Amino acid sequence: MTALNQYQRLEAAGSWRETAKVEPRDVIISFGDATLVLTDPKTDVPLTHWSLPAVTRLNPGVTPARYAPGIDDDEYLEVDDDLMISAIEKVHNVIEANRPPSRHLRGWVMLGALILLAIGAVIWIPPALLRHATDIAPPAQRAEIGRMVLAEIAKSTGSGCSRPSGDMVRHKLAARLIGPDADIAVLPVSLHVARRLPGPLTIIGEDMIQGEATPEIAAGHILAAQAAAAEADPLLEALRFAGTRATFQLLTNGQLPPHALSGYGEALLSKAPPRPEDEHLLGYFARAGIASEPYARALDPTGEAVLGLIEADPFRTATPKPVLGQRDWAALQEICDQ
Structure with a gap:
């Protein structure tokens, strides 16, 4: 334009x-x-x-x-x-x-399309409808759909871990890496990657804070999830799964039907998210003040497949501020302990 x-x-x-x-x-x-x-x-x-x-x-x-x-x-x-x-x-x-002539006309067109789809027993998801619903969704609506997705994921993984001291640290980490209203949920399973859900919500598995994991590696996965979400909106993916009728109801009533995302959690976890472009991801590391090499080495210890993230590390010749102090990291590591 x-x-x-x-x-x-x-x-x-x-x-x-x-x-x-x-x-x-x-x-x-x-x-x-x-x-x-x-x-x-x-x-x-x-x-x-x-x-x-x-x-x-x-x-x-x-x-x-x-x-x-x-x-x-x-x-x-x-x-x-x-x-x-x-x-x-x-x-x-x-x-x-450049908008279509009128909202009422679009409504009649959609109604006619739905009638034809019902008669033919064929489901058609207009890309324009999905994109429009994604573009105009306000933050509160995105956050609500993100909570719906998390509830579906929890059916496969169990509910998010919570301990008072660990909760303070994950909120602190979310504010630094994502934004003041963001949240990070730690699930009691191994996810191998972090995933951004609709709204300011990111999930990580317990494997991100246990074993050989470090705050820098965990932060790298969380930043990678933000970069991937910027390239492929998680809300758009969720609406594709929900389908035409659910998306139409979201546009008209402001809410998805209660069971529109049933099964989406399992489907989401069954496929690996795309890896963001190195140049795009490095911008997230630079803005967050975090070195990219620890995350890169966690992906490939040899460095061959992640050479761009190592050589262009924004802190290759400088020492960044620690992501978390030892006490905070220890509290976060214990968040899933019973």
């Missing part, structure tokens, strides 16, 4: 309030792939992505401009940079101009 490409490097400061119960915080606003990306200026960690087609101006003609990710959302963003305001308005207008 020409209008979006024009502003790809545009950034501005803003004030973001996630919910009505928290104070606004300073953020850096930039354009992503048809999204507004809000980033913590202190850590450069992305805090949230807003779908540009869903962005709503709450106070037209007033400065600072106030935007929300949806018309009924408590979350809002205030911007007083004239160029950023103009860019958001222009890109949003272009997106609106």
